[in-house]
Amino acid sequence: MRVSKEKAAGNREALLRAADRLFRGRGIDGVGVAEIAKEAGLTHGALYAHFPSKEALAAEAFSHGFAGNVARTRALEGDRPSFEDCLGGLLSAQMRDSFETGCPMAASASEVARQGCAVSASFTNAFEQFVEMIEGSLESAIPQARRRRLAIAAVAAEIGAIAASRAIAKTDSALADEVLEAVRETVSAAHMAENARAG
Amino acid sequence: MRVSKEKAAGNREALLRAADRLFRGRGIDGVGVAEIAKEAGLTHGALYAHFPSKEALAAEAFSHGFAGNVARTRALEGDRPSFEDCLGGLLSAQMRDSFETGCPMAASASEVARQGCAVSASFTNAFEQFVEMIEGSLESAIPQARRRRLAIAAVAAEIGAIAASRAIAKTDSALADEVLEAVRETVSAAHMAENARAG
Numbered sequence: 001m002r003v004s005k006e007k008a009a010g011n012r013e014a015l016l017r018a019a020d021r022l023f024r025g026r027g028i029d030g031v032g033v034a035e036i037a038k039e040a041g042l043t044h045g046a047l048y049a050h051f052p053s054k055e056a057l058a059a060e061a062f063s064h065g066f067a068g069n070v071a072r073t074r075a076l077e078g079d080r081p082s083f084e085d086c087l088g089g090l091l092s093a094q095m096r097d098s099f100e101t102g103c104p105m106a107a108s109a110s111e112v113a114r115q116g117c118a119v120s121a122s123f124t125n126a127f128e129q130f131v132e133m134i135e136g137s138l139e140s141a142i143p144q145a146r147r148r149r150l151a152i153a154a155v156a157a158e159i160g161a162i163a164a165s166r167a168i169a170k171t172d173s174a175l176a177d178e179v180l181e182a183v184r185e186t187v188s189a190a191h192m193a194e195n196a197r198a199g
Numbered sequence: 200m201r202v203s204k205e206k207a208a209g210n211r212e213a214l215l216r217a218a219d220r221l222f223r224g225r226g227i228d229g230v231g232v233a234e235i236a237k238e239a240g241l242t243h244g245a246l247y248a249h250f251p252s253k254e255a256l257a258a259e260a261f262s263h264g265f266a267g268n269v270a271r272t273r274a275l276e277g278d279r280p281s282f283e284d285c286l287g288g289l290l291s292a293q294m295r296d297s298f299e300t301g302c303p304m305a306a307s308a309s310e311v312a313r314q315g316c317a318v319s320a321s322f323t324n325a326f327e328q329f330v331e332m333i334e335g336s337l338e339s340a341i342p343q344a345r346r347r348r349l350a351i352a353a354v355a356a357e358i359g360a361i362a363a364s365r366a367i368a369k370t371d372s373a374l375a376d377e378v379l380e381a382v383r384e385t386v387s388a389a390h391m392a393e394n395a396r397a398g
Contacts, residue, residue, distance in 0.1 A: 027313055029228035099312075105363065110309040113298075113365030114226055120369035127367060128374070149377075153360075153385035156378050157352070160359020164304065166312030168326060170319035175327070178348075179355050186352035189389040 012050050014040040019057050020065035024107040025100045028058050028115060059118035065104045066126040070133070072101075083137040083154075083191055090158045091184040093177060096165045105130070105155075106162035130155050138191075141198040150187075150194060157183050211249045213239040218256050219264035223306040224299045227257050227314060258317035264303045265325040269332070271300075282336040282353075282390055289357045290383040292376060295364045304329070304354075305361035329354050337390075340397040349386075349393060356382050 003011070018039035022031040033054050037047040051057035077085060089095065095102045105126060112123045134151035142150070161183035169176040202210070217238035221230040232253050236246040250256035276284065288294065294301045304311075304325060311322045333350035341349070360382035368375040 025313075027226075027228055027310055029226055030313065105366075106309065106359075107312075108309055109359065109362035109366050110305065110307055111226055113306075113362060113368075114224070114229065117369050120366060123366045124370040124374065127363065149381045149384060152378055152381035153356070156360045156363045156382050157356040157385070158359065159363050160305075160308065160357065161355045163308035163312060163362065164326065164355045164358050167304075167308050167319060167322045169312075170316050171323040175323065179351055182348045182351035183355050185348060186356070186386060186389040189392045190385040193388045193392050 008050075011040070011042055011046060015042065015047055015050055015057070016061050016064040019061035020068075020104070021100050023058060023061055024065065024102075024104055028054075028108065028111055028119070033057070055116050055118050058115065059122040062104055062108070062112075062119060062122040063126065066122075066129070069101070069104060070129065073133075081137055083134070083139075083150075084188060086134055086137050087154065087158075087184050087187055090154075091161055091180045093180065096162050096169065096176070096180065099166075103158065103162055106159045106166075109159045109163060127155060139195060139198065142194045143198070146194055146198075150191060153190070154187050157187055207249075210239070210241055210245060214241065214246055214249055214256070215260050215263040218260035219267075219303070220299050222257060222260055223264065223301075223303060227253075227307065227310055227318070232256070254315050254317050257314065258321040261303055261307070261311075261318060261321040262325065265321075265328070268300070268303060269328065272332075280336055282333070282338075282349075283387060285333055285336045286353065286357075286383050286386055289353075290360055290379045292379065295361050295368065295375070295379065298365075302357065302361055305358045305365075308358050308362060326354060338394060338397065341393045342397070345393055345397075349390060352389070353386050356386055 015036065019036045022036055022039060033047055034044055036057070037044050040047075047057070051060065073089070077089065081089075090103070095106075099107065105123065109123075112119050131148065131151045134154050135147045138147040138150060161179055165176045165179040168179065214235065218235045221235055221238060232246055233243050235256070236243050239246075246256070250259065272288070276288065280288075289302070298306065304322065308322075311318050330347065330350045333353050334346045337346040337349060360378055364375045364378040367378065
């Protein structure tokens, strides 16, 4: 059966959405391709017509999910939120409690470390884009190299804070909240120090 | 066949070591119990005689691995390393490149978030112990509540930095190193600000 171009694009989109949602919720190793195809309302064979391997699907699903998060964040915060607003949004209980729509890097960083090159490349690309967004929220009086450093640290610290806060939340919800607050305060203190140095 | 008390303890230890090594290297969802039993030189049945479920094994293996890391760190750094020495060690390329012996929290944070309560409790316990160790490395002139905040942020940021740096390393080794350096600098800047405030 021949599938129209539009239908094929729709199927591909459905597969990426299903994969992104399931991978974020249960991990790349925790979900099989058969289940992703089923969730998208398609057959196993249809999935392989679009993606040669689970890794290829994981890499594209990661980029697709990240692009969706960027678009949602831009719509919510406008084009130019302040650095402190970014920190507040990234290190919120809402971000922690949204497994399937929260930060895809926080949802998968420790796993991506064990995946192949395609997934690593998608992660790296998202990380760089995220750093550029955060860098753009920093005051232009801070020298560019320092803005980049602070943005890299903010993104890495957010990944750890959300992942650790989630890992702790089932056991100690007060400590889980404290993790988010402590990281926000600490990155914010480094930001204030940069601003003071920049005059 | 009756197994002596010593033999049983030895089997249990072998299972914990094998589980810890395999889980850190390939993730909790990436390894089955049969493989862990085999790696420990035991049968599937022997594993279940010690641990009622994979989750129970994962929870104990996590605590066991963390205790081993604490002992190794104490042996290397002595009882009272400085906060900056701790940061340097935690955020080193060596820590990043040691999947099976590096920080067990960085190796598994995003996955633990999806595991059950027993694994979350082990993670939380390790996180609290780690925070206390780091807190003990901070200058006593900094008020206790501020020491705790900074220690929590350092541990969470370390988890994110190591996980993100590993996820990036296959694609861009310069950026992977930059992540470690940026987080070290940023937490260090917050530390210096605390020290300045404490006088």
